Amino acid sequence: MAANVNESAGPGGARSAGLARSLLTSFRRNPVAMAAIAMVACILLLSVAGSHLSSWDPYATDPASRLMAPSWEHLFGTDDLGRDVLARILAGGANSTLMAFGILAIAIVVGTFVGLISGYWGGAVDELLMRVTDVFLAFPAMILAMCLAAALGPNLVNATIATGVVWWPWYARLVRAETIRIKNELYVESAIAMGAPLRRILVVHILRNGYVPVVVQASMDVGYAVLTLAGLSFIGLGAQPPLAEWGAMVSLGRDYLLKEWWMVAFPGAAIFLFVLCFNVIGEYLHGVLTSEGDG
């Protein structure tokens, strides 16, 4: 998405450049958003560097040092198999980040495709596709995700797919509304009149001018995506042992909660901080982009 915002060629280009600039200035004026961006950058960096930062192997078990309280040696303590909790949190960061973007990628790609078709063609196709989104939206999100994840088989990739499948109808509706709004604009009509190929009309004229709400929605959804996925992992439908993943780590720590609290507290805090940062950024993007996009 970031690449799209910085896009400088094509009909949407001039506005995109302006957008990027106003985003920058607005962020500069906003210390909380700046801090959140810095935090997200840190998180991303830590996820990439991840396992290299800790001298402990996130997967090496050591019965002799199991369930050790936080100390200088093990900053966040060790778990029931003697693995270093901090090392596992660092290793799990990459999973959470990747999966969050996986969910959004699935939701946005499928949703945009369906929304474009539905909005551009209208009529019976639109009616049919929208009824299908109705059905998906009628489920409580977690229930459908659980059903899907169970059907596909419990692992992290399938949980990601399941969550993405739960999320796409929102994007379909969003893109459909934008498409309907834009397709009646004069420049689209003239492009059609000039005999521009369909792909060009859809991608260049409609998508490039209608992506802002999608960016806003996506920025606000990253956090929720991570939460849903962590929830699935927590009830055992996501990451399977021994894979280091934050939700699964909290789930593991549950049985030791009353004495070995660090097994729950630290991985949970990692999820919380991660989601919080993305929500703060989403909040400001929402504020800036919606006023820009409409103006």
Added chain:
Amino acid sequence: MLRYLLKRILSLIAVLVGMSVLTFWLTHLIPANPARLMAGQQASAEQVAEIARKFHLDRPLVEQYFYYSKGVLQGDFGNSMTTRRPVLADLEEFFPATAELTVASLVIILLLGVPSGLLAAARRNGWFDRLNFAGSLVAVSMPAFWLGLLLQLYFYRYLDWLPVGGRLAIEDIEPDRVTGFLTVDSLLAGDLETFRSALLHLVLPSVTLAAGSVAIVFRMTRASAGSVLRSTYVRAARSRGISERAVMIRHVAPNAVLPAITVIGLQIGVIISGSVIVESIFSWPGIGLYMVNAIKYLDYQAIVGVTIVVSAVFVLCNLLVDVLYIAVNPQMRGRMI
């Protein structure tokens, strides 16, 4: 109104059919042989085939779906393989626990979310507003399972004020089942001790479940109260010299609460989703815990049953909220007849 209702109910039926098809198809992707599971480990191949025939499991999926939906319309959701009972009986047993938890959360959401939203809007950018706004960001970013576990750690382990889970303590006597709500039933039975225990058991799970939605309702109320405050009739009321307090109570609150109602309709879906996790943390014997167990043992009849019933309840709640919205909104009344 009648025509609107009729239209909504028709589309609701279509959605429900779609949902049941999707759920049925999905759960049959689960790699398990239900006939083998039903027959048990020691069953011979003939016995398994016999069971498959009996339950139409040897038929094509489309045909199976028709048998299944015929059963559902007659109130037969099949049998759970884990509890060895009809799924409907299980649902009846576990539903009140979830309903009680949901209602308790809704009460918390309404009591905290709406007034705080109004207060924050009245003094925009004041300390109360800023504090609550920051709080709402924290609340929506908090994984429910983490919050629940931390609350257990603090209020049970350290303070020992509240029970760690379940609906009642072991020494409590369960009241006769009337509504299935333990708080209500114990009151009906006149057993105050049990009532107190049931209420205490309800605190942590319902707070955990409500946290995120309180934040959403707070924001919605704050935003809508903000736009009402900018309206001409509020300016007119102020110019007549009506006190700010009276303006808030008489003019702003009734108009600002309406949009919040629609949000609560959507939050019911969030609450149902959250109850799965909250119930498994607090060992709350409701539908959510039942669903988690069903998934653990690939009990697909139970999974389909729960998904269909819970989703139907959600859809109905949304319809109810929309109807309520029209009923209490004088602007909508004329248009919908």
